[in-house]
Amino acid sequence: MQLAAIIVSLLLTVVGVALISRAIAQIVQHVRLGQPVPAGSRTDRWKQRSLTLAREFVGHTRMNRWGIVGVAHWFVAVGFLTLGLTIVNAYGQLFQADWIIPWIGTWPPYEVYIEFIALFTTLGILTLMGIRLLSLPSRAGRKSRFTGSKLGQAYFVEYVILIIGLAVLLLRGLEGAIHHVDGYEASYWVSYPLVAAFRDLDVSTLQNLIYLTAMIKLGATMIWAITVGLNTNMGVAWHRFLAFPNIWFKRNASGAVSLGALQPMTSGGKPIDWEDPGEDDVFGVSQVEQFSWKGLLDFSTCTECGRCQSQCPAWNTGKPLSPKLLIMSLRDHAHAKAPYLLAGGGKTMEGEERASEEQLKDVPAAALAEAERPLIGTAEENGVIDPDVLWSCTTCGACVEQCPVDIEHIDHIVDMRRYQVMIESSFPSEAGTMLKNLEKKGNPWGLAKKKRLEWTKEVDFEVPVVGEDVEDLTEVDYLYWVGCAGALEDRAKKTTKAFAELLNIAGVKFAIMGGDEKCTGDSPRRLGNEPLFQQLGAENVAMLNMAFGEDDEDESTKKPKSAKKIIATCPHCFNTIANEYPQLGGEYEVIHHTQLLQHLVDEGRLVPVTPVEALITYHDPCYLGRHNKIYTPPREIIAKVPGIRSEEMHRHKERGFCCGAGGARMWMEERIGKRVNNERVDEALSLDPDIISTACPFCLVMLTDSVNGKKNDGQAKESVQVVDVAQLLLDSVKTPTDPEPPAATADAPEPEPAPAAG
Numbered sequence: 001m002q003l004a005a006i007i008v009s010l011l012l013t014v015v016g017v018a019l020i021s022r023a024i025a026q027i028v029q030h031v032r033l034g035q036p037v038p039a040g041s042r043t044d045r046w047k048q049r050s051l052t053l054a055r056e057f058v059g060h061t062r063m064n065r066w067g068i069v070g071v072a073h074w075f076v077a078v079g080f081l082t083l084g085l086t087i088v089n090a091y092g093q094l095f096q097a098d099w100i101i102p103w104i105g106t107w108p109p110y111e112v113y114i115e116f117i118a119l120f121t122t123l124g125i126l127t128l129m130g131i132r133l134l135s136l137p138s139r140a141g142r143k144s145r146f147t148g149s150k151l152g153q154a155y156f157v158e159y160v161i162l163i164i165g166l167a168v169l170l171l172r173g174l175e176g177a178i179h180h181v182d183g184y185e186a187s188y189w190v191s192y193p194l195v196a197a198f199r200d201l202d203v204s205t206l207q208n209l210i211y212l213t214a215m216i217k218l219g220a221t222m223i224w225a226i227t228v229g230l231n232t233n234m235g236v237a238w239h240r241f242l243a244f245p246n247i248w249f250k251r252n253a254s255g256a257v258s259l260g261a262l263q264p265m266t267s268g269g270k271p272i273d274w275e276d277p278g279e280d281d282v283f284g285v286s287q288v289e290q291f292s293w294k295g296l297l298d299f300s301t302c303t304e305c306g307r308c309q310s311q312c313p314a315w316n317t318g319k320p321l322s323p324k325l326l327i328m329s330l331r332d333h334a335h336a337k338a339p340y341l342l343a344g345g346g347k348t349m350e351g352e353e354r355a356s357e358e359q360l361k362d363v364p365a366a367a368l369a370e371a372e373r374p375l376i377g378t379a380e381e382n383g384v385i386d387p388d389v390l391w392s393c394t395t396c397g398a399c400v401e402q403c404p405v406d407i408e409h410i411d412h413i414v415d416m417r418r419y420q421v422m423i424e425s426s427f428p429s430e431a432g433t434m435l436k437n438l439e440k441k442g443n444p445w446g447l448a449k450k451k452r453l454e455w456t457k458e459v460d461f462e463v464p465v466v467g468e469d470v471e472d473l474t475e476v477d478y479l480y481w482v483g484c485a486g487a488l489e490d491r492a493k494k495t496t497k498a499f500a501e502l503l504n505i506a507g508v509k510f511a512i513m514g515g516d517e518k519c520t521g522d523s524p525r526r527l528g529n530e531p532l533f534q535q536l537g538a539e540n541v542a543m544l545n546m547a548f549g550e551d552d553e554d555e556s557t558k559k560p561k562s563a564k565k566i567i568a569t570c571p572h573c574f575n576t577i578a579n580e581y582p583q584l585g586g587e588y589e590v591i592h593h594t595q596l597l598q599h600l601v602d603e604g605r606l607v608p609v610t611p612v613e614a615l616i617t618y619h620d621p622c623y624l625g626r627h628n629k630i631y632t633p634p635r636e637i638i639a640k641v642p643g644i645r646s647e648e649m650h651r652h653k654e655r656g657f658c659c660g661a662g663g664a665r666m667w668m669e670e671r672i673g674k675r676v677n678n679e680r681v682d683e684a685l686s687l688d689p690d691i692i693s694t695a696c697p698f699c700l701v702m703l704t705d706s707v708n709g710k711k712n713d714g715q716a717k718e719s720v721q722v723v724d725v726a727q728l729l730l731d732s733v734k735t736p737t738d739p740e741p742p743a744a745t746a747d748a749p750e751p752e753p754a755p756a757a758g
C-alpha cells in the first residue's frame with residue numbers, strides 16, 4: 001500500500017506542479033497582452049490598496065452581503081489558504097505513517113485550528129454545494145444565478161474541496177489513534193470520535209489507512225492542479241489566486257466600487273488628447289487585446305458566481321445581456337486567442353495581418369480561427385459579443401456593485417461601445433436623433449435654448465439667471481443646475497418647479513444658468529460618443545468656471561472646490577459634474593437636491609406640516625444610489641412628512657432595480673423582453689402603494705410611462721401617483737391655504753423618441 005501511495009502521489013504531484021506552474025506563466029502572459037494603464041492609476045497608494053485587499057478578504061466584505069453564502073465561502077477560502085501545512089504533513093505520512101511536522105505539528109493551538117478549519121471548510125463547501133443544487137438552472141431557469149456558468153467545473157472544484165476536507169479530518173483521527181491518544185483532548189476536539197473508532201486497530205492497519213488517506217488527499221489536490229493547469233480559463237478555480245491581484249489593482253485604492261465616473265479614454269495607456277489626437281490612437285476596443293491588462297485580469301478572475309447576473313435589469317427582463325456571460329465570453333475568447341497574439345499575431349486598423357506566415361506557423365488552428373472572430377458581431381457573424389448584448393446595458397452598476405472580485409463591467413462595455421460608435425458608427429439608430437440634437441442644440445430634444453427658461457415663468461417668484469439677474473455666482477449660495485429634462489420635459493419640470501419653490505420658501509439664494517446650460521454629456525458618453533461628451537463637457541466647464549468668477553486659464557484665480565457649490569435635481573447631471581468634470585478641469589462641490597432638502601428640513605427652514613395620508617414606496621435612482629451612495633436623504637425627507645407610511649420594495653438601496661433609462665437606453669427602443677420600467681413598476685405595485693416616489697427626472701418619466709400604461713390596462717389603480725420627493729415635500733410644506741402653483745404649459749415637449757410604455 002505504502003509504495004503504491006508514494007508512486008501515485010508523487011507522479012500526480014510532478015504532473016500537477018508542472019502543469020499549474022505552466023498555467024501560471026500562461027496567465028501572466030495572457031494578462032500582459034493587454035494595453036498599459038495610465039501610470040500609477042492602478043498602483044497608487046499601495047499601503048491603502050493592501051489594506052483594502054486585507055479588509056475585503058479577511059472581512060469578506062463583498063460576499064457577506066449574501067448572508068450564509070458569505071460565511072460558508074469565508075471558511076472555504078481561509079481553509080484553502082491555511083490547510084497547506086496539512087499537505088506537507090500528508091507527504092511526510094506517505095513515508096512514515098506517524099510523521100508529524102516538527103515543532104508546529106504538536107503545538108496545541110495549531111492542532112485546534114486545523115481541526116476547526118477542516119470542519120468548517122467541509123461544512124462550508126457542503127453549504128455552497130447545497131445552495132447551488134437548490135438553484136440549479138434546470139429548476140430555476142433564467143432566475144438561477146448559475147445559468148450559463150460551467151457547472152461541471154463547479155461540481156469538480158466543490159467535490160475536490162469536500163474530499164480534501166474529509167481527508168484532513170480522517171487523517172487527524174488516524175493520527176490520534178497511531179499516537180495513542182486515549183482520552184478526549186482539545187487538540188482532537190473535532191476528530192476525537194474518529195480517534196476513538198480507530199484506536200483498537202492494529203498498527204499495520206492504521207499505517208495502511210494513513211497511506212491510503214494521504215494518497216487520496218494528495219491525489220485529489222493534484223488532480224485539481226492538473227485540471228486547473230490544463231484550463232487557464234477555469235474561473236471557478238483560478239479566482240482563488242487571481243482575486244487577490246484583481247482586488248489590489250482595482251480602480252479605487254480606497255476600496256470604493258468602480259462606479260460613478262467613467263474612465264477617460266486612453267490609447268496605449270495615455271489619455272487621448274481630444275484637441276490633437278495622435279495618428280496611431282486607438283479609439284475604444286474592437287479586439288480583445290485592446291482592453292487594458294486590468295481588463296484581461298478581470299475576465300480571468302470571474303468566478304462565474306452569477307451575482308451580477310442575478311441583479312442585472314437586462315437579464316431579469318429577458319434581454320440577451322448577462323454581465324457574467326459577457327465577462328465569460330471575453331475571457332474564453334481572450335484565452336483561446338492568446339497563442340495567436342503571443343506569436344505576434346494581430347490586425348491593423350485596416351484588418352490586415354501584422355504577423356508573417358513564419359511567425360504563425362506553429363499557432364494552433366483553433367487559435368487562428370478564434371482570431372478571426374469579430375469582437376462585436378451576431379451569432380451568424382460568429383461574433384464574441386452580440387450587438388444586442390452590448391446595447392442592452394443601462395450602466396446601472398448593479399453588476400459592479402455585487403461582484404465579489406471587483407470586476408469593472410461597465411468600463412469594458414463602454415469601451416466596446418466607444419469603438420462601435422466612433423469608428424463603425426454602428427449603434428441603435430434611434431439614439432442618432434439624440435446625438436444630432438445634442439450637437440446642434442445642446443439638449444437631447446433639439447429645442448431652442450430659450451425654452452430652458454420657460455419653467456421660470458410658471459412659478460410665482462423670481463428665478464435669477466446668471467448673466468441677466470445676477471452678475472456671477474458670488475452673489476448667491478448655490479447654482480441650481482436644472483438639467484435638460486428638468487428644464488424641458490413636462491413631468492420633470494414639475495420637480496424643477498417644486499424644488500425651486502422649496503428653495504424660495506426656505507430663503508436659499510440660488511441662480512440658474514438659463515439658456516447657457518447644455519447637456520452635461522452623460523448620455524452620449526455612456527453611448528460611446530466620447531468626443532461629443534468632451535465637447536459638451538468642455539463648454540459647460542468653461543461656462544461654469546466663468547460663472548464662478550474664475551479664469552480657467554489662470555491657476556492663481558482658481559477657487560477651492562467648496563466655494564463653487566452646485567445643486568442638481570438630476571442624478572445623471574450630479575454624477576457627471578461631480579465625478580467626471582474634474583477630468584475636464586471642473587472641480588465643484590455638487591450636491592443633490594435631496595441632500596439639500598434634508599438639510600433644510602433638519603434645520604427647520606422647511607417644515608412639513610400638512611399630512612399626506614398615503615402609502616409610499618421609494619425607487620432608488622441608480623446614479624444617485626449605487627453610483628453615488630446617496631440612499632438616506634430621500635428616505636429621511638419622506639419620513640418627515642406627517643401621515644405618510646413608507647414601505648420598501650424588495651429590491652432597494654444597493655440592490656435597487658433600474659428604471660431602464662440609464663446608459664443612454666432612454667433614447668433607444670426596447671424591443672427585446674419585458675420593458676425594464678414595467679418590471680420595476682410591477683414590483684412597486686405589488687405593495688399597492690398610493691405614491692411611487694423617486695429623485696431623478698429620468699426615473700420619473702420611465703416610471704410614469706409604465707404606471708400610465710398600467711392604468712390604461714386596468715392593472716394599476718387610477719389614484720397611483722409617481723412623484724419626485726421634492727413634490728411630496730412641497731405638498732406637505734405648503735398649508736392647504738397656500739396658492740397652487742400655475743399648471744404646466746401644454747406645449748412642453750415629449751422625449752423624442754418617446755419610450756413607449758406597454
Ligand code: SF4
Nearest residue numbers: 312393394396397399
Ligand atoms: S450595468 Fe446594469 S444593465 Fe449593465 S450589465 Fe451591469 S447590471 Fe446589467
Ligand code: SF4
Nearest residue numbers: 302303305306308403
Ligand atoms: S459577480 Fe463577478 S465574479 Fe460573479 S459572475 Fe459576475 S463578474 Fe463573475
